[in-house]
Amino acid sequence: MAKVKEAEGREALREADAWRTLSDVSSPPAVLEDGARPKAPLATLGRIEGRLRHVLLPWRDVHAAFAEERAHGHFFLFVPVFLGAGAALWFAAISDPSVLALLFIAFITFWPAWRLRHREDWRALTAGAAFLVPIGMLLAAFESARLDTVLLDAPVTTEITGRVLSRESDGRGAIRYRIALTATRDPTLKRAPDVVTVLAHNRHEPIVIGDGIAGRARLNPPSGPALTGLNDFAFDAYFAGTGAVGYFYKAPERVAAAPAGLEERIRQEIATWRNNLTEYIRSRIDGDAGAIAAALVTAEQRAISPETVEALRQAGLAHVLAISGLNMVLAAGTFLVGARMLMALIPGFAERYPAKKIAAVGALVMVTLYILVSGGALSAVRSWIMICVMLVAVLFGRSAISLRNVALSAILILVVTPSAITNPGFQMSYAATLGLVAGYAAWRERPVKREGRGGVLPAVGGSTGRFLGGLVLSSLIGGFSTLIYSIGHFNRIPAYGLAGNLLTMPAISAIVMPFGLVAVLLMPFGLDAIPFAIMGKGIEWMIALSNWVASWKGEIVTGRIPPAAFLLIGFGGGLVCILRTHLRHAGTLLVLIGVAIAFWPGDPVRPEVLISEDGRLVAILRDDGVATNRARPPDFVYAQWRRALRLGDVVKPTMRKTAGLTVEEEAAAVETAKKRKSSRHRANREKAKAAMASAFDAAASHAGFVCETKAFCVAVSPNEWRIVTLDDVAFLGTACDAADLVVTQAPLRTAACRSGARLITARHLRRTGALEIIPGEEENAPFILEASTIPAIETLDRPWSRHRTYDWRTGTYTSGNAEGERHRRDTQGEINETDAAISSDF
Template structure:
């Protein structure tokens, strides 16, 4: 065999039959059948093979199950079943019965224990019957343990509390996370425990742990922008945030009592994180400094929106999250650097286990990293996995395996089952599972002949493996997370692979290593040069991402059915977990999911959309969308645009008619003097004429026709007359002229006397955003027959229960229509 080459030979007995024959014997010559006879033989052999395969199918499947069990793959399904149970609990309309779940799990324990050593499907079925209700119980326990108080309705009040954390954006505005102590003017009957408030006014930053007070506008976290989209109230509930808002003026510092031991520990960590962020941004200015701080402490608010969008369109948004990439690069750099330093000490590596010492140091380093990074789900997952890998190195075990991925998932799901609904958790584990399974398949591939490479030996060796590994990692990671980008964000970067191939060498070789070196040298004041090199690498990354984003390759996919998302995700997981022919069940699930996603049933585009606050209403007509706001809020409209693949925006026509309203003084005998305010009243005839003219103009055109600071009118493709009000003085006129009236104020009125559908802030508080579809053919022009889909399906869940709270009575009133 030639030097440097590996030959793979398959021994076939017939091919070497001449070795056993006498020297003078002629070589065997295979007999040749006539073509007709040969065809009949082939047909008979094929039929016999099919019959044999059919008769051996049960044995084949049993053998496949036994092989999967022998490789320990049944254990990999434990986090799958736990996550499925948690997802079922969170998706339920009402809270499932805890006694029933406990009883079911208790009865399921014995079969699972009894069949735990079986090598067929009964072991998996028994495990599923046990771990699915256990996952539901873990989700219920987490919800009960948090018991976050979410504000029921927007309110303006004086707040006082303690600063838990703070972060500033590129304009200098500071967002405070505050543990609320008291409220005043008015005093809230049901105050949230933790609020997040933005202070735009210039002021001296209030230190973490210090007291803060000021006049603020509080509001509950927003719900889904449309049915099936991300529920920010759900995220806020499990993050412990009960309200969001802003200060009217600069907040003031006040004295506050000292916290307990746990509070002091959290305060110290938050102070470290804030000081580290400000130090990095001071060393590296601009967006490069903001990104450098985000790579270390995960604070991203200081990055300009233009740079964030460029990174997202170039497929590099994952770099900003503290995830497996950051953790692996940091731990790997420390591990290699420590071993190199110890190897430079004469005799050290011979006397002491340098590899284990470096692994212990890397373990301590990544633990400090997770403390200052904010503890995001992707970061915790990466930290647990790396800790398991480093501990495996300490004990001489295999570091990278699917079992380690499963162990980290079990730990996270046991502590925070709500993570299963988090896009970061889903995409992080999908990428990790794909990479581990992909590289395992690559290692087990058949060995081929390889040439020495000649003059290209270096490129075909180390450099080739580096860029080949980078290409393969980008392909596997991008493909594994593709369905989650479509299902959760409704868009994918078409040139994400190119962006990763161009920028990842800079991140891997310059940004993260020099960032780690700078942080390690920071206590000695020697971090200036490493941070400068890191900043230059980030500037190159920004330039490359901006260049790739200029290709305009973003693909807006739109919303896909939930069942398609689940089937594709589950099928992809099975393909990665299993290694026998059983994995083709995952391929089948992926195929079914793709068919449902490409050809959804009942996926008609709605005709009208109403935002949760009632301020934004849209009419969809073919390739265009008309809104009642010339500049719709990007937070809501961007989600609508991506989920429904909206086309060109038609801005409203603004009119300024005079004399539509009259002002009259209202006498309030015995009431406070502050309530003696003039009330606006519509001039009925002028208002009726103006609204009729606006509806006629809207019917002739494609958009809204608005009277400034009064109302907007539009006509949908089905002929529905829709009016949105900025002034309730026109409510009676709108009810008489329209089929749907939308008011962004919390009126006590439940319905129009004329029979028109009235939607106020009180209604939207219970339903969330509305999606209105026309009825069947023949009834599409009748609005009362239209199908209205609310974004909030149920109020009987902990993160939505605040929507039914009545502060006047102090009770939760379940509406009759829910």
């Protein structure tokens, strides 16, 4: 069978070469039949025609191109592509696709895919796609059902008790605990998450991993996208198994914990190794250098200062902090070369024993320990799988680096964790690896000229020149391969990333990683002081250079691009790297179409009003800047808005304080309000109305918000919409009478203003996520009639968004229809007593 396949491959190559020969001989002759030379125009046309035929003739026989791709084994490279496409389709669906339907499709497409697996045309790929895409969807469905993570449905303050699974500390002494919850009380949660991440700000003795922990904490559900199309942190939390995030009000206490199972004890032991190693490295190297050194070994980055992290990003060096191919290859390569050198120094050892294979086994053990203590990020797992395949190939004398190894690692990851296909780290890691492997394969196959002595600078043409050239080429290929993912996921690119990598990579490759590996290996013997000191100096040099490059202010904010452009460019670039015949130009065409869509001339539709998911931040977009209702908008949300929409300078609100806007309730009313957890005072209607009218008058001639301290903020948008944001719901009635749009962070059950104004509460935002409000085509049209709203949450019928419909009062999930019916009842006046007490003048 193998000989038959080999013969078929040789025949396919001969057929492809025949087509190339045909394209060469089909060019018009340079001499006419009577021996005369053609005139210049005719000769030019002949050359053009010959070149066109040379390009187009291979496309006339697609079968030959497919046969050549099959001969090189490139059909196997499409297996992870089809599996990933299926998983991506499942995650992008509005509701869960039917598992039975997917099983049926996979069953009926298996036989054609199996029968056509040896064909050398497009039908083999089509049959394979028809079978593997539903398999990828089934894998995604299985992973989602297997995890079944419970996400917290609403913010809550409660007493928690659990077991510490892991912990990380930052440079200011705060410790973030990952806790397996065992109990909650005051109140007891009906639908408590299994695992939470809680930050302890107060200084205390760190609680040992595996011990019990207890304390009063504020828990919040994982946040959704800051805007539609941006990263959904609730999705990430679901597949990471994290049900809630929050913070302790005071230092947590150590309590007794129930015995853990075998698997949990193993995980706790690994987490303990990781934590101890992190703290030890930071004790050996001070400051950000020590925090980065620990991050390079254990991937714990919380101790790095935000300024240094931002400088590394702007210098294009953020990838250094991630445990990825660079770290793994440098560690494995340093161990492999160092072990072989040590064995070569032993007289007669290299002649008697296979030193290269022994070193490969040692490197295999070393990178496996590295992945255990590094936290197991997707980029690290990808690198570990590839390096393991490469080292095993060395043991059997096979080619270590190939596209098949890249595909094999992708298949293994997608089978176990199909959700990885949506992860930016996974996408960028494989894009860079694919580009580098394909790029260097093309470089090896280039026509080679005889190398000279280098002229007046022999070193430039020798080993130094090859090193610098390889460094430049690697940086160019890696940066260009991941460019679309930086734009699509982070909406920015470092303009001087190439310079940052060229300046710092020699230090990282020759100083930081090799001495870091030596230091870790010498730690059991207490001989790590000098290697760690050298590693720290190398990192300090890297930080200084990144700060210098970042001072050039070269970050390019790209804004959001259409999803179609992102998919076309990403898929087209993959085809260019995977294929080697003229078929790869189909990928080039897809890339060009994607670029045209992304940069098609014309102004994109911009929202006029942005509302954050919690209702605390509201922004009004203008041509010359953006006005916010917060003097210091939260960076986590606003930074995403700024990059996605390319926002201008922030116009801070004008703060005022008018006395007597509220009136204290009588004692009986205060007690009632305490029991109902509602407002304990009411608005002074006349003063509140006058203050709000005065604020609107000031806002009409002011580009930003005008705010009454701890009461409300008002603004007038470019389309003359009157907008009020409430810090105190006692002013709800006054705001509804005066505004077109009212936003409050309180979870009111009231659905709408009776005056006709649009009311958006935390209860509404819980189901929609962040909102973008876009004006209609008619200028200065009424807000209610013309404005369109784009929610960040596109569907509530997926496992990672279904918690938004949970009603803790009834313990059930409310459908969209039931919620809409309740809203209509509230609008018609059936408002409960609590809301009536909150806004009695409503």
